[in-house]
Protein backbone atom coordinates (compact mmCIF):
# COMPACT_ATOMS: atom_id res chain seq x y z
CA UNK A 1 0.00 0.00 0.00
CA UNK A 2 1.27 3.45 -0.89
CA UNK A 3 2.44 5.37 2.13
CA UNK A 4 1.88 8.94 1.07
CA UNK A 5 -0.40 10.53 3.67
CA UNK A 6 1.88 12.91 5.47
CA UNK A 7 1.35 13.12 9.21
CA UNK A 8 0.86 16.75 10.18
CA UNK A 9 3.86 18.18 12.01
CA UNK A 10 1.55 19.49 14.70
CA UNK A 11 -2.00 18.52 15.48
CA UNK A 12 -4.54 21.05 14.27
CA UNK A 13 -5.59 23.37 17.08
CA UNK A 14 -9.37 23.07 17.54
CA UNK A 15 -9.44 26.79 18.43
CA UNK A 16 -8.54 27.50 14.79
CA UNK A 17 -11.84 25.80 13.90
CA UNK A 18 -13.83 27.91 16.36
CA UNK A 19 -14.04 25.18 19.01
CA UNK A 20 -13.51 25.84 22.72
CA UNK A 21 -10.75 23.84 24.45
CA UNK A 22 -10.65 22.80 28.11
CA UNK A 23 -7.28 21.50 29.38
CA UNK A 24 -8.00 18.27 31.23
CA UNK A 25 -6.07 19.41 34.30
CA UNK A 26 -8.54 22.31 34.65
CA UNK A 27 -11.54 20.01 35.05
CA UNK A 28 -12.52 20.56 38.70
CA UNK A 29 -11.90 17.56 40.98
CA UNK A 30 -15.49 17.97 42.18
CA UNK A 31 -16.77 17.48 38.60
CA UNK A 32 -14.54 14.42 38.09
CA UNK A 33 -15.86 12.83 41.28
CA UNK A 34 -19.46 13.79 40.39
CA UNK A 35 -19.07 12.02 37.03
CA UNK A 36 -17.76 8.91 38.84
CA UNK A 37 -20.71 9.02 41.23
CA UNK A 38 -23.21 9.33 38.35
CA UNK A 39 -21.59 6.38 36.54
CA UNK A 40 -22.13 4.29 39.64
CA UNK A 41 -25.66 5.73 40.03
CA UNK A 42 -26.67 4.69 36.50
CA UNK A 43 -25.52 1.13 37.25
CA UNK A 44 -27.30 1.16 40.63
CA UNK A 45 -30.56 2.42 39.08
CA UNK A 46 -30.37 -0.18 36.32
CA UNK A 47 -30.04 -3.05 38.80
CA UNK A 48 -31.83 -1.85 41.94
CA UNK A 49 -34.41 -3.92 43.80
CA UNK A 50 -35.09 -1.07 46.26
CA UNK A 51 -38.63 -0.57 47.51
CA UNK A 52 -40.99 2.29 46.68
CA UNK A 53 -39.89 4.42 49.65
CA UNK A 54 -36.17 4.28 48.74
CA UNK A 55 -36.95 4.77 45.05
CA UNK A 56 -39.00 7.91 45.73
CA UNK A 57 -36.26 9.30 48.03
CA UNK A 58 -33.60 8.59 45.42
CA UNK A 59 -35.70 10.20 42.71
CA UNK A 60 -36.08 13.39 44.80
CA UNK A 61 -32.34 13.50 45.59
CA UNK A 62 -31.48 13.10 41.90
CA UNK A 63 -34.04 15.76 40.90
CA UNK A 64 -32.40 18.15 43.42
CA UNK A 65 -28.93 17.37 42.01
CA UNK A 66 -30.25 17.92 38.49
CA UNK A 67 -31.67 21.33 39.46
CA UNK A 68 -28.23 22.29 40.92
CA UNK A 69 -26.57 21.72 37.56
CA UNK A 70 -28.97 23.63 35.26
CA UNK A 71 -26.69 26.66 34.92
CA UNK A 72 -23.94 27.67 32.55
CA UNK A 73 -22.94 24.86 30.14
CA UNK A 74 -20.01 24.06 27.88
CA UNK A 75 -20.96 24.32 24.19
CA UNK A 76 -21.48 21.08 22.28
CA UNK A 77 -18.22 20.52 20.39
CA UNK A 78 -16.00 21.71 23.24
CA UNK A 79 -12.70 19.84 23.10
CA UNK A 80 -10.56 18.54 25.94
CA UNK A 81 -6.77 18.80 25.69
CA UNK A 82 -4.89 15.93 27.29
CA UNK A 83 -1.13 16.10 27.74
CA UNK A 84 0.55 12.74 28.25
CA UNK A 85 3.64 12.18 30.44
CA UNK A 86 5.73 11.90 27.24
CA UNK A 87 4.56 15.41 26.28
CA UNK A 88 2.21 14.21 23.54
CA UNK A 89 -0.84 16.43 23.26
CA UNK A 90 -4.17 14.95 22.28
CA UNK A 91 -7.54 16.55 21.62
CA UNK A 92 -10.88 14.82 21.97
CA UNK A 93 -14.42 15.99 22.52
CA UNK A 94 -15.09 16.74 26.17
CA UNK A 95 -18.28 14.64 26.17
CA UNK A 96 -17.15 11.89 23.77
CA UNK A 97 -19.42 8.95 24.62
CA UNK A 98 -16.51 6.48 24.75
CA UNK A 99 -13.69 8.53 26.25
CA UNK A 100 -15.06 11.91 27.37
CA UNK A 101 -13.88 12.74 30.90
CA UNK A 102 -17.10 14.59 31.81
CA UNK A 103 -19.51 12.12 30.20
CA UNK A 104 -20.97 9.76 32.80
CA UNK A 105 -22.17 7.54 29.93
CA UNK A 106 -18.53 6.96 28.86
CA UNK A 107 -16.85 3.90 30.47
CA UNK A 108 -14.34 5.81 29.92
CA UNK A 109 -11.69 4.37 27.56
CA UNK A 110 -8.26 6.02 27.79
CA UNK A 111 -5.58 5.08 25.29
CA UNK A 112 -1.86 5.53 25.85
CA UNK A 113 1.17 4.91 23.67
CA UNK A 114 1.97 1.17 23.61
CA UNK A 115 5.62 0.04 23.83
CA UNK A 116 5.17 -2.06 20.68
CA UNK A 117 3.72 0.93 18.77
CA UNK A 118 0.18 2.18 18.39
CA UNK A 119 -2.06 2.73 21.39
CA UNK A 120 -3.26 0.57 24.27
CA UNK A 121 -5.92 1.03 26.92
CA UNK A 122 -7.81 -0.91 29.55
CA UNK A 123 -11.47 -0.52 30.33
CA UNK A 124 -14.10 -2.21 32.51
CA UNK A 125 -17.68 -2.13 31.25
CA UNK A 126 -20.32 -2.49 33.96
CA UNK A 127 -23.80 -3.97 33.62
CA UNK A 128 -25.16 -0.87 31.90
CA UNK A 129 -23.26 -1.89 28.75
CA UNK A 130 -24.97 -5.27 28.63
CA UNK A 131 -26.17 -6.98 25.48
CA UNK A 132 -26.51 -10.78 25.90
CA UNK A 133 -26.61 -11.98 29.54
CA UNK A 134 -23.35 -11.05 31.27
CA UNK A 135 -21.75 -9.87 28.02
CA UNK A 136 -20.86 -6.52 26.51
CA UNK A 137 -23.24 -5.28 23.80
CA UNK A 138 -21.69 -5.70 20.34
CA UNK A 139 -22.49 -2.10 19.45
CA UNK A 140 -20.39 -0.95 22.39
CA UNK A 141 -17.49 -3.16 21.31
CA UNK A 142 -17.73 -1.45 17.91
CA UNK A 143 -17.77 1.92 19.68
CA UNK A 144 -14.65 1.01 21.70
CA UNK A 145 -12.86 -0.07 18.53
CA UNK A 146 -14.01 2.99 16.56
CA UNK A 147 -12.70 5.28 19.27
CA UNK A 148 -9.40 3.41 19.64
CA UNK A 149 -8.85 3.30 15.87
CA UNK A 150 -9.61 7.02 15.53
CA UNK A 151 -7.29 7.80 18.42
CA UNK A 152 -4.50 5.74 16.81
CA UNK A 153 -4.78 7.82 13.63
CA UNK A 154 -4.90 11.02 15.73
CA UNK A 155 -1.82 9.95 17.71
CA UNK A 156 0.12 9.67 14.44
CA UNK A 157 -0.87 13.25 13.62
CA UNK A 158 -3.62 12.26 11.20
CA UNK A 159 -6.95 12.93 12.94
CA UNK A 160 -9.99 12.19 10.82
CA UNK A 161 -13.46 10.74 10.61
CA UNK A 162 -14.36 7.07 10.26
CA UNK A 163 -15.50 6.33 6.71
CA UNK A 164 -15.71 2.56 7.04
CA UNK A 165 -15.59 0.30 10.11
CA UNK A 166 -15.54 -3.50 10.15
CA UNK A 167 -15.84 -5.52 13.34
CA UNK A 168 -15.42 -9.27 13.83
CA UNK A 169 -16.68 -10.75 17.08
CA UNK A 170 -14.40 -13.70 17.88
CA UNK A 171 -15.24 -14.53 21.50
CA UNK A 172 -17.66 -13.23 24.13
CA UNK A 173 -16.56 -10.08 26.03
CA UNK A 174 -17.60 -10.31 29.68
CA UNK A 175 -18.88 -7.38 31.76
CA UNK A 176 -17.23 -6.15 34.97
CA UNK A 177 -13.74 -7.34 34.09
CA UNK A 178 -10.79 -5.55 32.44
CA UNK A 179 -10.76 -5.56 28.65
CA UNK A 180 -7.60 -4.55 26.81
CA UNK A 181 -8.00 -2.41 23.69
CA UNK A 182 -5.18 -1.97 21.18
CA UNK A 183 -5.04 -0.02 17.91
CA UNK A 184 -2.51 1.07 15.34
CA UNK A 185 -2.11 2.65 11.92
CA UNK A 186 -1.42 0.00 9.26
CA UNK A 187 -1.10 2.18 6.16
CA UNK A 188 -1.90 5.45 4.47
CA UNK A 189 -2.89 6.56 1.00
CA UNK A 190 -3.47 10.23 0.27
CA UNK A 191 -5.99 11.29 3.00
CA UNK A 192 -6.92 7.68 3.75
CA UNK A 193 -5.57 6.24 6.99
CA UNK A 194 -5.97 2.48 7.48
CA UNK A 195 -6.16 1.32 11.08
CA UNK A 196 -6.60 -1.99 12.91
CA UNK A 197 -7.29 -2.90 16.51
CA UNK A 198 -8.44 -5.54 18.95
CA UNK A 199 -10.35 -6.01 22.19
CA UNK A 200 -8.93 -8.74 24.42
CA UNK A 201 -10.06 -10.47 27.59
CA UNK A 202 -7.42 -12.43 29.49
CA UNK A 203 -5.11 -12.20 26.48
CA UNK A 204 -7.66 -13.70 24.10
CA UNK A 205 -9.07 -11.60 21.24
CA UNK A 206 -12.81 -11.09 21.70
CA UNK A 207 -13.33 -8.54 18.92
CA UNK A 208 -11.15 -7.17 16.16
CA UNK A 209 -11.75 -4.22 13.91
CA UNK A 210 -10.36 -2.46 10.90
CA UNK A 211 -11.33 0.98 9.68
CA UNK A 212 -10.66 3.57 7.06
CA UNK A 213 -10.28 7.01 8.58
CA UNK A 214 -10.31 9.95 6.19
CA UNK A 215 -7.90 12.55 7.49
CA UNK A 216 -9.27 16.03 8.13
CA UNK A 217 -8.74 18.41 5.26
CA UNK A 218 -6.28 20.91 6.63
CA UNK A 219 -5.13 24.27 5.31
CA UNK A 220 -2.22 23.61 2.94
CA UNK A 221 -3.49 20.17 1.88
CA UNK A 222 -4.39 21.56 -1.54
CA UNK A 223 -7.43 19.28 -1.55
CA UNK A 224 -5.19 16.18 -1.80
Ligand SMILES: CCCCC/C=C\C/C=C\C/C=C\C/C=C\CCCC(=O)SCCNC(=O)CCNC(=O)[C@H](O)C(C)(C)COP(=O)(O)OP(=O)(O)OC[C@H]1O[C@@H](n2cnc3c(N)ncnc32)[C@H](O)[C@@H]1OP(=O)(O)O
Pocket residue numbers: 011012013014017019090091092146147148149150151154159160161162163164189190191192212214217
Ligand atom coordinates in the same frame (compact mmCIF):
# COMPACT_ATOMS: atom_id res chain seq x y z
C1 LIG B 1 -13.33 20.25 13.30
C2 LIG B 1 -11.88 20.38 13.70
C3 LIG B 1 -11.54 19.85 15.02
C4 LIG B 1 -10.07 19.86 15.27
C5 LIG B 1 -9.76 18.59 15.98
C6 LIG B 1 -8.34 18.48 16.26
C7 LIG B 1 -7.83 17.35 16.62
C8 LIG B 1 -8.63 16.09 16.77
C9 LIG B 1 -7.63 15.09 17.11
C10 LIG B 1 -7.86 13.82 17.23
C11 LIG B 1 -9.13 13.10 17.05
C12 LIG B 1 -8.82 11.78 17.62
C13 LIG B 1 -9.66 10.84 17.83
C14 LIG B 1 -11.08 10.83 17.44
C15 LIG B 1 -11.45 9.47 17.75
C16 LIG B 1 -12.54 8.86 17.53
C17 LIG B 1 -13.78 9.41 17.08
C18 LIG B 1 -14.59 8.22 16.67
C19 LIG B 1 -14.76 8.23 15.23
C20 LIG B 1 -16.12 8.68 14.84
O1 LIG B 1 -17.08 8.45 15.49
S1 LIG B 1 -16.29 9.55 13.39
C21 LIG B 1 -18.05 9.71 13.21
C22 LIG B 1 -18.61 8.78 12.17
N1 LIG B 1 -18.18 9.14 10.87
C23 LIG B 1 -18.74 10.11 10.14
O2 LIG B 1 -19.67 10.78 10.57
C24 LIG B 1 -18.16 10.36 8.75
C25 LIG B 1 -19.24 10.76 7.76
N2 LIG B 1 -18.62 10.85 6.44
C26 LIG B 1 -17.98 11.98 6.03
O3 LIG B 1 -18.01 13.01 6.70
C27 LIG B 1 -17.25 11.91 4.73
O4 LIG B 1 -17.77 10.92 3.91
C28 LIG B 1 -15.70 11.65 4.97
C29 LIG B 1 -15.10 12.77 5.80
C30 LIG B 1 -15.47 10.29 5.63
C31 LIG B 1 -15.01 11.64 3.60
O5 LIG B 1 -15.43 12.79 2.90
P1 LIG B 1 -14.39 13.78 2.20
O6 LIG B 1 -15.18 14.65 1.26
O7 LIG B 1 -13.56 14.48 3.22
O8 LIG B 1 -13.42 12.84 1.42
P2 LIG B 1 -13.61 12.16 -0.01
O9 LIG B 1 -15.02 11.74 -0.26
O10 LIG B 1 -12.95 13.04 -1.01
O11 LIG B 1 -12.75 10.80 0.16
C32 LIG B 1 -11.34 10.82 0.38
C33 LIG B 1 -10.86 9.42 0.05
O12 LIG B 1 -11.53 8.47 0.90
C34 LIG B 1 -12.29 7.52 0.14
N3 LIG B 1 -13.54 7.25 0.88
C35 LIG B 1 -14.35 8.15 1.45
N4 LIG B 1 -15.37 7.55 2.06
C36 LIG B 1 -15.17 6.23 1.89
C37 LIG B 1 -15.89 5.08 2.32
N5 LIG B 1 -17.00 5.19 3.07
N6 LIG B 1 -15.41 3.87 1.99
C38 LIG B 1 -14.28 3.74 1.27
N7 LIG B 1 -13.55 4.80 0.84
C39 LIG B 1 -14.01 6.02 1.14
C40 LIG B 1 -12.55 8.22 -1.17
O13 LIG B 1 -12.79 7.29 -2.19
C41 LIG B 1 -11.23 8.99 -1.36
O14 LIG B 1 -10.26 8.05 -1.76
P3 LIG B 1 -9.10 8.37 -2.84
O15 LIG B 1 -8.09 9.25 -2.19
O16 LIG B 1 -8.56 7.03 -3.19
O17 LIG B 1 -9.80 9.04 -3.99
